[in-house]
Amino acid sequence: MTEEPTRPSRARRARTLIARSIDDAQLARPGLALGSLVLLCVMILGGSLLPVPYVIERPGPAIDVLGEYEDEEILVIDGAETHPTDGALMMTTVSVDGGPGYRVTPVEVVAAWFDRSKMVLPREAVFPEARPGSRPPWTTSRR
Numbered sequence: 197m198t199e200e201p202t203r204p205s206r207a208r209r210a211r212t213l214i215a216r217s218i219d220d221a222q223l224a225r226p227g228l229a230l231g232s233l234v235l236l237c238v239m240i241l242g243g244s245l246l247p248v249p250y251v252i253e254r255p256g257p258a259i260d261v262l263g264e265y266e267d268e269e270i271l272v273i274d275g276a277e278t279h280p281t282d283g284a285l286m287m288t289t290v291s292v293d294g295g296p297g298y299r300v301t302p303v304e305v306v307a308a309w310f311d312r313s314k315m316v317l318p319r320e321a322v323f324p325e326a327r328p329g330s331r332p333p334w335t336t337s338r339r
Contacts, residue, residue, distance in 0.1 A: 256289030
C-alpha cells in the first residue's frame with residue numbers, strides 16, 4: 197500500500213518561502229550593486245537640482261499704501277486736493293518664485309503641490325515670452 201504524500205503545513209511552507217527569498221537576495225556582485233546605488237543617488241540629486249518650467253505663487257506681504265517705504269511716501273497724488281488721513285489702505289500682494297532670473301527645483305515644486313497656501317503654475321502663464329523688439333510685460337519703468 198502506498199501512502200499518499202502529506203502536504204506541508206502553511207507555517208512550514210511560509211518558512212521555506214522566506215528562507216528561499218533570503219538566499220536569492222544574496223548579492224552575487226556587490227560591486228555592481230554599490231555602483232548602481234551610487235549612480236541612482238547621483239541621478240536623483242542631479243534631477244532635483246535642475247530648473248523646471250514652473251513658478252510658485254504664494255501670499256505676499258500686505259502693504260499700507262498710505263504709509264511710507266524707505267522714507268518715501270508710497271502713494272503720491274499730484275494736481276489734486278488731498279486730505280490727511282489716519283487710516284490705512286492695505287494692498288495685498290502675491291509673491292512669485294521661479295520668475296525670470298530665478299529658478300525653482302523639482303523638490304520645491306513637489307513641496308508646493310502639497311502646500312495649500314501655494315499654487316504651482318506653468319512659467320508661461322505668469323511670464324509670457326516677450327516678442328522681439330518689445331519689453332517684457334513684467335518690467336516697469338520709473339519716470
